Amino acid sequence: MSEPVISSCIGDFIVTVNSGLDSGLTDTLDENGASAHVLSLTIPLSKDQIRTSLQASTWDGIFATIFSNATGGVLLSSFLVGLNASPSQIGLLSSIPMLANLMQPLGALWSDRTTSYHWYCFWIYVPSRLLWLILAAAIFWAGQWNEPTWINLTLAIVGLTYFLAALGSASWLSWLATLVPSKLRGSYFGTRASAMSLMNLLSIPVLGWIVSAWGGGVQQGYGVVVLLGVAAGIISLGFQFWMADVRPGDRQTDRTVSDGDVVDLTPQQFVNQAGRESPTSIPLISQFWQDTNFLLFLLYFALWMFAVNLSAPFFNVYLLDTLAIDLRWVTCYTSLQAGAHLTMLIVWGKLADRIGNRPILLIDGILVALFPLLWLVTGANSVSLWLWFPLLHLFTGGSWAAIDLCTNNLQLGVAPLRHQPLYFAIAGAIAGISGALGTSVGGFLAEFADYGGIPGLFALSAIARLIALIPLVFVKEQRGQTLRLLLPNQLPRLANTSHSLPVEPVNPAPDLPVTVEVNK
Template sequence: MAGESGEDELERSLRYSIREGAAQSVMLGFGEYYLSPYAVALRATGFQVGVLSSLPRLLGALSQLGSSRVLKLVGARKPIITTTTLLQALMWLPILCVMLLDDNRVWYLIFFAVIYHSLGGFQQPVWTSLIGDIVPKGCRGKYFGKRNCVTGLTSFLSIVLAGLLLDHFTELHMVYGFIPLFLVAFYARLVSNIYMKKIYEPPYKPKPGADFSFLAFLARMGKTNYGLFVLYLSLMSFAVQIAAPYFVVYMLEDLGFTYLEYMVVTSSAAITSFLSMTLWGNYTDLFGNKTILRLTGLLIPLIPILWLVSSSVPYLIAVQAFSGFIWAGFNLSAFNFIFDTTSPEKRARCVAYYNVLNGLAIFSGAMFGGALLRLEPVFWSRIHLLFMVSGVSRFLVSLSLLSKIREVREVDKLTGAQLVWRIFAVEPVRGLRYLMVAFRNHNRNNKNRKP
């Protein structure tokens, strides 16, 4: 009976984790996703938008250097997570109030965003340690695929509703449209904290000798599989952030998109992301995270290059749909690979060190992109240069490092060409066949109904 009770508690915790993630996604969709448009509405410069997109994440990553030490002192993970979650929810109130200021209000927004991201960053290694202990090894791809599908759908619906709400405000009063958005984000984070408190926490028992310094990690970075993996992800983040913060500026200012057009284009990525999560989750379980990482890592460089081809809304919707599909596989396989290559007692520290380097890369990439913006324009939009440099940099990073990362699980072997064929040819045909059968059964059932 004790075993059955423990199993029921674990299953409930997995369900609560999905609900917690869904509530957090509402916060992201109504709040964090619209921080850069909020800054634009506050008349932020392109440089300030770049700082807002990068500096808070950098300091949020640096805050993780102390999370392992605090975890060791506290001896439990949930108190750390629930406390920082509550404080992060409260940060939406001062973020909302900066619109009432006249001077330097964008810099105040950046200041409060730094605190917001620092609280979220501080808890991330601790949360990763906890979730890694309660999700069974054999079904991580399936579970996180399902969880990401739910959170992706919730995020998409939140982004759409927030965009529709903003679109009702005139340009003169646009800034006031963010009041209901950020209040929803505030309450959603409180709800996620309620579910977080219900999740079961296995006893945290750090092993002696599991501690190692950040400098020791850097010294062995190029010699270990996890170190090479972290190096690859960090350099990829640098390449991505050369252009990523400036897509908002490009759409809202250079292309003159309305908030509704901005929402439609960007949310198309969320649609394909959550729709493909189950597929990617099954594929990571079957063929390994490295296989998916290799395929998606070689396709990601195409995304900013495709933005150079056309500025029409239907075309950019298609580009973003492709982007969401590819990034879903990349992010899921990268997240699962962390669990494959780290032991439970070292996981929080390993995740913290990865996030520190990743945060430095994000900040450096955004600042480098900001420096490129100051050059004399080569194309009709200065941001086109950023798209080109980012795409080439992504390709060089993947080409130089992906082959050095090893798969650590016993999985079915599949070549890159076979994987491409299965994903882009077999799966669409299988989905079409399923729809045809469902449609045929629906018609048959209608015919068999008595009038």
Template sequence: MDLGLKTTVTAIPIELQTDEDDRSTTLQRIPTSEIRRSLKASSIDGVFAAIFSNLTGGVLLSNFLVDLQANSFEIGILAAIPMLSNIVQPLGAWWGDRLQSRLWFCSGIYLPSRLVWLFLLVGMWLYSQHQIDDRTMAIWTMLVVALSHILGGLGSATWLSWMAALVPRQLRGRYFGIRNTISNLTSPIVVAIAGFLVASYPSGELAGFAIALAVGLVAGIISLICQWQMVDVNPQDRLRVGTNKMKERSPSAAVAIVSPPESALATIGKDPYFQGFLWCLGAWTFALNLSAPFFNLYLLQDLSIDVGWVTLYNSLTSVASLALLIPFGRWSDRIGNRLPLVIMGLVMTMLPLLWLGVGKDSLSLWVGLPLLFIVNGGASAAIDLSINNLQIEIAHKHHQAQYFGIAAAVAGISGAAGTVAGGGLDLINPVGGLTSLFVISSILRLLALTPLLLLKHEGERSFLEQLLDFNWLARLTDRSNSV
């Protein structure tokens, strides 16, 4: 079975449609009012999805594992599960492209991936009744997390391809910036409230986390209901529309030639720019996740900071994203995605070294830690937005979902390898521990950014060449494209 198999029909003598022709054709067939309604519904979907993801993961789930006496290697495994689940994204993309509805496919994937959290609530009840021990509960938790993310991973590339068909190219940076901002407006409030609920709940942290988990599950279902207010997209339409336009352009052509099908993997093999992007993405996610999942563990376990304060610090990450996503979105529309990616990447390179300077003193608790989380939130938001837009920009027109899926799989494998390696290094190096891990991660992050300076698409200058001519400064201050 060939992933990404697609037959293209060409007539003689015609030029193939460009990528923008395909997308503009899709948008022209959908009324503007329907597109606006869909994008509003997607923004609301993002709010409830953010509630779900924050209450079923992040620091709350890490704290639950710490209470179960999990070690750093097991915390690393837990952090690796969402990334490893990206391996199934190419399969989900291939599957979704052979159906006739993005909406039905996403609903059929995401509904069971969220309902599976009911099993964790059952396990927590059994644990509260002393019918299972700490070790069994920890394994139970990781199995639920794995099943949920594997199912969800099947739909991620298809959802992104759906959004790529609905969002006009010239508005992508701003729209995704606004959508993520709205989501992040909810996250700090939810994380802070949930953190203090878990820490101070009268019946104990277990009961508090169970309530937070139940609320998150309800929010996850509501987010799927919002998707039903969006315009559905049939992935088969692109081929049919392309064929009809070729017939209109060449009505006298008596014979159409069916070109040999080419898989997504074969197309990627001829695309050195995307290959270079995959190498950069893989190296970066490995270096990033070598230490990132363990900072909360460092605060909870090594510094013994209360979970309520840790969740409050984490909420500052969302506040920073909220403040900076819209400006970053506008800047990326004007100057491209690689400049913010490199600059914010350098900021993220320094962060692990700065973590080494915090402690339990008042200056760290009231100034140092809040600043670190704010910087982390702003830089991470810019990097995520730039990577997302860059993927949409360079994806091949006939294999969008497969490109997204393969990129996610590469990021997932390398990121998971980073978390597992980080947990293992902490266990086998009792002297240096997390301190040496943070130093190694900072060095690897810097090395991972270097190839991005020289990476360039066919016919364009490298990022370094574009940076040195300073034309990006004029585009950055140009307000002619503001909306």
């Protein structure tokens, strides 16, 4: 497929997405008096401003996906496998992004002291993405370095970029959570993720083909891909200038924006709202340890990240190294997975808006936990190449769409309204530690045949994933449903999720005290 055709497909898809987003926003805002509930707005957000912000965020996600694919995933794994990196080094590489999450609490504290989420994120993400140019320059001009030098340089670049980018993660999530209306949360994040999955579907095979077909060799081909990825990453940040900026510092009054009008709450309404948020008299640390529901979510999240990352970094290693399958095959499988992810995201988003995120995570989590066992019957044979691997990647993409979307939504729902950036950062840091521990343990075990090697690691990961779901049973989701009530009452209606039915918001929008400015 040529580049103009790809651009045309992307353009047509985004026109459809934006049209649907426009319609959804209009319907939702009109049904509620064209109002968006936020706190302390000096410039109220109109429907057009919200719509423009969400469309810009979608385009930001699309180009950021190209950057992520070029500097991670199967292409980076292939680059290191070509340098004869060991499983423990692959595990270390995969643990770096998760260890970087330890910087999120610090980033949350810094961002709360700034006057603009947009400019804070801009000055964090621009340097973190430009650092990849060092690796690209080394590939073209460093000459013939030995393999350990290349591996160490790659690990250093990955470490610097991810640790720097982690400083902006909590502020970015808080910024986006503030802009997305509550009734559009499931459908919008599903739509945005679908657009990103479409770019996954299109970009990974193209980038993989560039690496394999480049005349200067696979190593230089990856250097070209890194250059393209950095360019796309900078373009993605440009779209953030069309998003309404948010200042987290001013916490004065609670207001309801209604198509350009600002209406103050009555004193009693303000007292009630303050009562729903954390009392200022309670120290933040004490309040955190008293939040049993959020602690249960953290326990689930930590165990799940450990269990998943025991095996997650090694599926591509298993294909590329153990089975010696060509990179072009592997990128095609990855595209199938992205296509399934794209197809199912909107379906899962609508379903989550109806029944809640926790029931989906429990049911789908059991299926995802069993997937590593299915890899035990694969091999470098025609049946696996043409049938088994495509099916595995299709099922994986569709099921992980639910995990990705609903975990994010559940986190937004269980975190208290006040101090959300700090709670997000704590969750990210704990998940990062447990995930990094999982990849490190997985890399260690994968090198030893006595433990079953990589296939044995897949079996161990399946058992650990099932155990990780136990704390999720006890997490309470606001306006969610229990499985005991869901199964008899909702399953007969699941076939109608594509119909136009009234949707109740599962997770209320985070009522962050903010000041909003609109970038022109």
